């Protein structure tokens with residue numbers, strides 16, 4: 331079952347580069363993610379011609395020449411409402427037409443992943459509009475939003491509004507949202523750097539400069555996580571099985587309203603040749619980590635990967651209250667359950683019991699997974715946890731305070747989104763927080 335991807339706005343497009351570069355190096359991905367001419371099932375769209383041109387240049391030969399869409403001659407001014415309502419109907423129609431042609435070319439279309447950020451104008455506004463249109467036109471197809479969440483401060487004064495308005499639409503139209511918090515990706519990058527330093531035997535000192543992380547580093551983590559969750563698995567017969575979006579959605583969303591999940595993948599490589607520079611960057615914060623991990627292979631490697639994965643999971647959902655796992659799907663490439671017993675136990679212990687299901691983790695193993703350079707060893711997790719409530723509450727509180735102060739409301743009103751409508755969307759998001767809180771308190775009363 332093939333998955334279609336639509337990359338929207340700056341962040342969505344930047345994720346396309348490492349994602350499709352990984353897909354190209356993934357032998358099993360070829361039959362499911364690319365057409366018979368080796369062109370990816372993806373569309374690229376933004377309101378900034380420069381961004382579209384630069385990303386489509388770097389994906390030349392991977393994406394089809396007609397995959398790139400410049401939606402307007404200017405950006406969406408960081409304004410969800412401008413992205414949602416002010417797009418020329420011709421642009422939206424052209425994107426919808428391209429989408430229809432793309433899925434008609436696919437043998438067995440399983441669903442769609444829309445990659446976008448929630449804080450700008452295009453990814454959030456046009457992204458919301460696209461989710462609505464896709465749900466309307468293809469109501470029975472799976473629809474997943476892969477969304478970047480902004481840093482708490484500093485990105486833009488409108489980011490809290492945009493994120494709340496976009497998330498309300500994701501909640502309404504998508505079956506599942508895979509959320510990537512930029513702050514957490516940065517934190518994971520720093521932890522890996524520290525791990526690499528320790529593995530290389532050097533002492534960490536507060537005087538040492540913190541590792542520099544670029545957006546590209548964060549995007550590679552996102553691409554790696556998406557690839558881990560969505561790329562095909564090698565089946566027992568040696569033939570790749572497509573990732574089943576429907577199975578992922580039903581495993582990870584224990585109740586239809588609880589559909590916000592996180593995704594992480596950690597990888598190691600065996601085989602004669604070292605992984606390519608790009609893959610190595612995606613796998614680890616530095617070459618030292620890759621070397622330390624490959625030295626350890628195979629004994630103990632799964633424990634190391636499991637420990638890395640656990641260290642990336644946020645622990646709390648508010649203040650000092652521990653996050654509760656509602657459901658999770660773990661996918662292991664290149665390892666069998668028997669050699670992974672302690673690694674699996676560590677992950678299950680970190681995730682804890684679910685109040686909504688007898689098994690908090692659904693495991694899948696692909697022991698003979700072929701990677702770009704030998705056998706791939708990777709550990710991927712998609713987990714639905716109450717920790718998302720922390721980011722959401724902070725964002726909604728700030729959006730509410732801005733609304734109370736009447737800040738920037740006229741920017742939205744100009745594009746047909748009244749203060750009342752904005753408050754309505756913020757309230758819808760508070761309902762999501764309440765649903766997650768209820769799930770967490772069900773857990774407290776169960777245990």
Ligand SMILES: Nc1nc2c(ncn2[C@@H]2O[C@H](COP(=O)(O)OP(=O)(O)OP(=O)(O)O)[C@@H](O)[C@H]2O)c(=O)[nH]1
Nearest residue numbers: 339340341344405406408447449450451452453480
């Ligand atoms: N992880 C990641 N985040 C990004 C990247 N580029 C921008 N962001 C984040 O995305 C948010 C801004 O959204 P963009 O995607 O740049 O905006 P856009 O969708 O192009 O919308 P407009 O430019 O306003 O039309 C901010 O929170 C940034 O931190 C990227 O390459 N990677």
Ligand SMILES: [Mg+2]
Nearest residue numbers: 340378405452
């Ligand atoms: Mg932009």
